[in-house]
Amino acid sequence: MLSSFLPDACCREAAAGAPGAADPLGGLAALAGTVDATAAQAVLGISLPSPTIFAQYFVFAVLLGGIYGLVALGLTMIFGVMDVINFAHGALMVVAMYTVLVFSNATGLSPFFAIPFAVVLLFVLGVLIYRSTIAPIIDAPQENQLIVTFGVLLILISGVEMAFGSDPRQLGLELGSLNISGVFVPQGQLYALVIALVALTATWLFLQRTMLGRAIRGTADNRDGAQYVGIDVPRIDALTFGIGAALAGLAGGVIPLFQSFTPALGDQYLINAFVVVVLGGLGSFPGAFVGGLIIGFIQVFGSAYLDGSSYQILIFLAFILVLLVKPEGLLGGSADE
Amino acid sequence: MGDNPADSVSRRSFVKYSGAAGVAGALAGCSSTGDGGDGSDGGDGSDGSDGSDGSDGSDGGDAPDEVIIGSNHPLSGALSNTGERMDQAVKLAAMLKNESGGVESLDGAELSVVSGDNEGAQELGGEVAQELIDEGASVLTGCYSSPVTSAATRTAESAGVPFVISVSVANSILQETELNYAYRPQPPADQMAIDHARLLAESIRDAGEEIETAGLFYIDISFGQSIRDALREELPANDIEIVAETAYEPGDTADTQVTSLRDADPDAVIATTYRSGTIELVNAMDNQDYRPDYLTGCSNAAMNDISALEEMGDTVEGGFATNFALDPTSDRAAEVRSRFESEFDSGFDANVAMTYAATEVIIAAIEEAGSADPEDINDALGGITVENHIAAMPPITFADNGENENALAPLFQIQDLEDRVVAPEEFAETDVQF
Numbered sequence: 001m002l003s004s005f006l007p008d009a010c011c012r013e014a015a016a017g018a019p020g021a022a023d024p025l026g027g028l029a030a031l032a033g034t035v036d037a038t039a040a041q042a043v044l045g046i047s048l049p050s051p052t053i054f055a056q057y058f059v060f061a062v063l064l065g066g067i068y069g070l071v072a073l074g075l076t077m078i079f080g081v082m083d084v085i086n087f088a089h090g091a092l093m094v095v096a097m098y099t100v101l102v103f104s105n106a107t108g109l110s111p112f113f114a115i116p117f118a119v120v121l122l123f124v125l126g127v128l129i130y131r132s133t134i135a136p137i138i139d140a141p142q143e144n145q146l147i148v149t150f151g152v153l154l155i156l157i158s159g160v161e162m163a164f165g166s167d168p169r170q171l172g173l174e175l176g177s178l179n180i181s182g183v184f185v186p187q188g189q190l191y192a193l194v195i196a197l198v199a200l201t202a203t204w205l206f207l208q209r210t211m212l213g214r215a216i217r218g219t220a221d222n223r224d225g226a227q228y229v230g231i232d233v234p235r236i237d238a239l240t241f242g243i244g245a246a247l248a249g250l251a252g253g254v255i256p257l258f259q260s261f262t263p264a265l266g267d268q269y270l271i272n273a274f275v276v277v278v279l280g281g282l283g284s285f286p287g288a289f290v291g292g293l294i295i296g297f298i299q300v301f302g303s304a305y306l307d308g309s310s311y312q313i314l315i316f317l318a319f320i321l322v323l324l325v326k327p328e329g330l331l332g333g334s335a336d337e
Numbered sequence: 338m339g340d341n342p343a344d345s346v347s348r349r350s351f352v353k354y355s356g357a358a359g360v361a362g363a364l365a366g367c368s369s370t371g372d373g374g375d376g377s378d379g380g381d382g383s384d385g386s387d388g389s390d391g392s393d394g395s396d397g398g399d400a401p402d403e404v405i406i407g408s409n410h411p412l413s414g415a416l417s418n419t420g421e422r423m424d425q426a427v428k429l430a431a432m433l434k435n436e437s438g439g440v441e442s443l444d445g446a447e448l449s450v451v452s453g454d455n456e457g458a459q460e461l462g463g464e465v466a467q468e469l470i471d472e473g474a475s476v477l478t479g480c481y482s483s484p485v486t487s488a489a490t491r492t493a494e495s496a497g498v499p500f501v502i503s504v505s506v507a508n509s510i511l512q513e514t515e516l517n518y519a520y521r522p523q524p525p526a527d528q529m530a531i532d533h534a535r536l537l538a539e540s541i542r543d544a545g546e547e548i549e550t551a552g553l554f555y556i557d558i559s560f561g562q563s564i565r566d567a568l569r570e571e572l573p574a575n576d577i578e579i580v581a582e583t584a585y586e587p588g589d590t591a592d593t594q595v596t597s598l599r600d601a602d603p604d605a606v607i608a609t610t611y612r613s614g615t616i617e618l619v620n621a622m623d624n625q626d627y628r629p630d631y632l633t634g635c636s637n638a639a640m641n642d643i644s645a646l647e648e649m650g651d652t653v654e655g656g657f658a659t660n661f662a663l664d665p666t667s668d669r670a671a672e673v674r675s676r677f678e679s680e681f682d683s684g685f686d687a688n689v690a691m692t693y694a695a696t697e698v699i700i701a702a703i704e705e706a707g708s709a710d711p712e713d714i715n716d717a718l719g720g721i722t723v724e725n726h727i728a729a730m731p732p733i734t735f736a737d738n739g740e741n742e743n744a745l746a747p748l749f750q751i752q753d754l755e756d757r758v759v760a761p762e763e764f765a766e767t768d769v770q771f
Contacts, residue, residue, distance in 0.1 A: 053600045056625075060592045166415040168613035170620075170648070177624045186592070186624040259590050260616050264415050268588030303593045308584040309557040 049304075052182040057300050063189040065296025069289035070196035070254070071269045072276040073203065074247030080283025081220040081240040083142065084134060087149040089248050089273065090266030091156035096122055096252030097261045098160055101169055111171055115195070115253035119246045126245020130238050138237060153267075160263045170260040188258030195254050196289075199247065204285055216240055220283060272299075275319050281332020290330055294318060400443040404709040405451055406431060406699060407469030409462070409479030409489050410503070412454035419638070420481055423503055423692040424452050425681045427478060430696035433676070440700075442707035448700065455485050462488030470496050475709045476699050481688070483507035483560050490519040499715040501699050503692040504661075506636050507559045508567075511739045518711075520718050522698050522726075522733045523661045523691050524744035526560070526636065530567030533607070533635040533659035536748035536760045538575040540657070540769045541631070548631065552581035552603035554594055554618055556610040561585075564609040564635050577605070585614050595621035598629070605631035608640075615639035619649040634658040636746070641687040646754045655770070658749045658756060662729040663690035665758050665766040670727035694728035729764040 049057070071093065078086045096118040103114035133148045175187040207213035219226040219236045227233050251269075255261060276295055280287025295315055302311020322330065408427040411420030431448035439445035451472050453465035462485035469477055470493070477493050477500045480486040486505035493500035494516050502510070502521040506529060511521055524532065541548045551572055555561035565582065572579055581601035583594040595618065598606055606629045608615055615637055622628065633656055634640035639649070640658035663685070664670045673693060674685045698721070703709070706717040724732040730745035748760040750769055757767045 049600060053596060056596045057593065060596070064590075064592075161413070161417075165418055167418050168616060170616065172648075174623070177626070179626070184625045189590075189592075258620075260613055260620070262415055262613060265588050299589075300593045303584065303586075304597050308562075309586050312586075 055183045057304055059183055059185055060189075061297040061300040062293065063186070063193050063296070064300060065293035066193035066196045066289070067189070067251070067255070067292070068269075068272055068276050068295050069292030070192070070199060070247075071251045072273045072280070072288040072292060073196075073199065073285060074244035074251070075270075075273050076277045076280070076283055076285065076288050077203075077247065078241055078244035079277070081216055082134075082138070082237055084138075084145045084149070084241075085142070086241075086244065087146060087270075088129070088152040088156060089244070090268075090270030091153040091160075092122055092126065092245050092248035092266070093252030093255070093269060094160055094261070094263055094266040095125065095156055096249040097256050097265070098164055098169075099249075100253050100256050101164075101171065104171060111173065111253075111256060112191075115250065118253040119249045122249025122252075123242045123246035126248075127238050127242040129245070130241035134241065135234065135237070138234075157263050157266070164263070166262055166264070168260040168262050169256075171256045173257065175257065186258055192254040192257055195250065199250055200285055200289060203243070203247070212239070272315070275315060278319060278329060279322050281329025284329060284331045287329050287331030400707075401446050401709045403447045403449050404440060404443065404476075404703050405449050405472070405474045406696070407466070407472070407474030407477040407479075408450050408452045409455055409465045409469060409477055409485075410452070411457035411481055411485070412452065414456040414458070416457035416481055419686075419688050420457065422681070422683050422686070422689045423481060424450075425683070426677065426689045426692040427452075427503070427696045429673070429677050429680060430693050430700060432680075433673075434700050440703055442704050443709070446709070448703070455480055455482075455489070457482045457485060459484040459488050462486065463492035465489065466492040466500070467496070470498050474498065475711050476501065476703070476714050478503045478692070478695055478699060480505060483510060483563075484558075486510055490516060494518050496711075497715075498711040499702070499718055501695050501702075501718070503695045504688050507563045509559060509563070516739060518715055520698070520735050520739045520741075522695050522728070522741045522744065524730075524746045525740060526563030527567040527571075528740075528744050529636045529659055529746045530564055530571045532746040532748070533633070534568065534571035534575045534577065536659065537605070537631075537633060537657055538577060540748060540760050544769050544771060546771060548577060548604045550578050550580045550601075550603040551605045551607055552583070552598045552601050552629070553579060554583055554585060554591070554598065554606055554608045554610070556614050557584040557586055560636070561609045568607065568635065579603075585610055585617070587611070587614065589617070591617040591621040592624065594618070595625050595627055599625060599627045603629060605629060605633055608632070608634045608637050610637060610639070612639040612642060612645050616645065616649060619652045622652055628652070632656040634660070636660055638686070638688065640751065641749065641756045643684065643686075643755060646751060646756065650754070653751050654754060656751045657759075658751070659746045660687050660749065661691045661745075662687050662747050662749070662758055662764070664727055664729040664764060666729075666764060667727060669725075673727050691728060694726045694733070697726045698723050698733055729758060 075086060075089045078084055099118040099121055100111050100114040103117050104111045129152055133152060134145055137144045137148065173188065177184040177186045207217055215231045215236055216239070218231055219233055223233055252266065272295055276288060276291035279294055280291030298314050298318060299311055302314050406427060408424050410424045411417050412424060428450045431450050435447050439447045451469055451474060453469050455461045455465045462480055466477055466489040477498060480489050481504050483505045486502055487507070487510045490500045490510060498518060500519045502519065502523065504523060506526045508526045511519055538548060553565055553568060555565045569579060580603050581598055583597045585591055585594055608618055610618070615634065616639065632653060637658055637660065639645040640653065640656065641660050646653055663674060677685045677689065701723045702714050702717040702721055705721055706713040708714065719735065722732050722734040726733060729747045731743040733741050734743060736742050747758045747764050749756040750759045752767065752770060758764050759767060759769045
């Protein structure tokens with residue numbers, strides 16, 4: 001699974017995301033401007049947005065897609081290597097959100113310093129959770145691990161609720177926005193996207209260029225074979241779960257940069273993250289970002305042009321369509337290979 | 338992908354469990370946010386049956402020593418901060434009644450309150466109501482979240498125990514099914530919209546300003562949809578055209594919604610959401626440097642919450658809101674507020690005030706009935722008029738469908754980051770400022 005990471009696919013994705021963030025107009029407004037709005041309106045009977053508004057939606061779609069991609073990274077990694085569906089992923093994100101809050105309040109330092117702390121803390125927490133709950137039943141049927149991670153979710157969320165209550169919290173950063181020809185790019189979300197791309201690249205390099213990364217990929221490909229060639233699979237599992245939790249910590253850590261949060265927020269991200277993982281391909285990092293962008297575009301343009309929350313129907317239609325047409329996911333390898 | 342033969346199986350498993358995740362996540366979301374569900378009424382079955390045994394029933398003969406009020410509120414989960422204070426309001430009303438000598442018509446019988454935690458989850462609304470009835474409650478109150486209240490009122494109906502809604506706005510609770518044991522002192526969604534459209538338009542135009550268009554920002558659950566539907570009728574009736582409608586999903590940012598509003602450029606943006614949705618709206622407005630002429634809230638708790646107003650800052654200064662309220666002109670209301678704050682060391686907001694007022698209605702009905710029997714209390718509720726209450730509305734009296742015939746949602750304006758009642762005149766504590 002993870003061995004199928006395509007360097008070119010990754011680079012293409014990174015390249016596709018970056019210009020959208022750095023130069024939101026990047027020809028987009030101009031492109032939209034070439035559309036004869038009046039004629040299209042007459043033909044379609046709908047009101048087309050101005051190029052600026054269209055570009056604004058585009059920017060938000062890219063920013064949101066990047067966040068979904070980041071949220072899905074840890075989930076896809078743990079499943080790719082261990083075949084464990086980590087229900088507690090959203091709860092780990094929530095722990096990171098409140099870690100950033102507590103660290104920032106306690107030290108008075110910028111939340112940007114708190115994010116690495118949250119990542120390290122979540123790595124340790126992930127390893128502990130793995131050792132205490134998953135490892136003893138790693139060879140049991142998948143349902144058992146699923147239920148255990150669901151239990152971890154309940155414990156973590158209840159703990160956070162008891163400690164912090166359920167009212168929404170925010171850091172009050174007021175990072176502001178970049179205004180590029182009337183298109184606003186909220187800096188909190190921009191930083192989150194940059195961090196997501198850096199995380200993607202760093203994790204990919206780690207997996208491709210280090211011995212440990214190769215061991216993880218080998219374990220993902222064939223657990224028994226990895227054991228035969230001397231890889232300490234239980235250790236790799238612990239490391240993988242820790243990295244997955246750390247990635248959840250990173251995703252949870254950046255969310256307070258642009259959004260208020262509650263203990264329930266992790267679950268809300270998690271549901272879309274499951275869709276992202278299936279869309280992009282199980283175990284595929286670039287796939288997670290492609291899936292994230294697809295969901296981001298559907299959500300932003302759907303909520304702008306469809307009634308109420310009916311864009312959610314589109315999200316799940318895309319999900320079903322991918323399962324029917326390319327069940328291994330857009331960037332996943334074929335199961336028949 | 339690798340050659341692991343388990344891959345295809347695993348993929349199917351992932352999809353299967355992802356589906357399970359969706360369902361479980363949704364359930365977890367429901368239980369922790371209380372936002373979930375579609376409102377409506379869902380009913381939850383419940384067995385109903387007897388239920389009336391209550392503390393002691395009895396009309397003739399000896400008066401009971403106590404009458405039990407069941408309080409069904411979210412004491413844990415995302416709504417618990419407000420839910421706990423609502424529960425405390427019920428207890429305070431009973432406590433003050435007991436301090437003044439108890440129920441006069443029952444020879445000084447004391448009121449006691451049993452509390453149940455519905456976690457803001459629809460599936461627990463009826464279950465908790467039944468538990469409270471089984472514990473002897475003669476009358477119930479609750480539940481804050483509309484879907485939960487919908488379920489709880491139907492259980493109370495089956496059991497023949499009266500239910501006085503503390504806070505819940507969805508029209509469907511009382512207006513889709515005929516209930517004989519449910520009553521709502523607060524204005525429901527359509528009344529909120531009527532009052533908002535009328536008082537907002539009047540206040541702005543009387544001051545020589547203009548308002549011609551509005552954009553709706555609403556949370557996409559039964560609560561928000563009810564208000565949206567009512568505003569669709571009431572705003573045009575007051576010569577305000579709706580030029581944009583945008584739905585908000587809990588847990589999202591409001592970036593896209595604010596862009597849509599910015600594109601439509603209405604005179605007023607009317608927000609109907611819980612606290613977090615309003616905070617996200619304001620954050621997105623700040624991010625896009627967007628300021629409509631009027632930012633208003635219709636049944637918007639954040640606009641009546643001092644800590645939320647401080648959190649949102651200058652963006653909401655001068656904004657308007659319509660909600661039920663503590664009567665700012667009443668000395669007794671001020672005393673109750675002061676006592677609550679000293680007794681429980683927590684804030685007395687509009688939800689707490691309305692819950693206290695609902696409990697005042699319950700107490701008046703018990704006094705009127707002179708009985709702890711649910712049937713007698715229900716009969717009393719059907720014909721009661723409660724003049725001496727702390728809410729900013731005329732005397733409370735119920736129509737056949739259980740709605741308060743005189744329900745009113747006054748208009749507030751945010752002045753110096755405090756919500757001040759500015760209309761109607763009889764409840765106004767200050768003038769509108771522009």
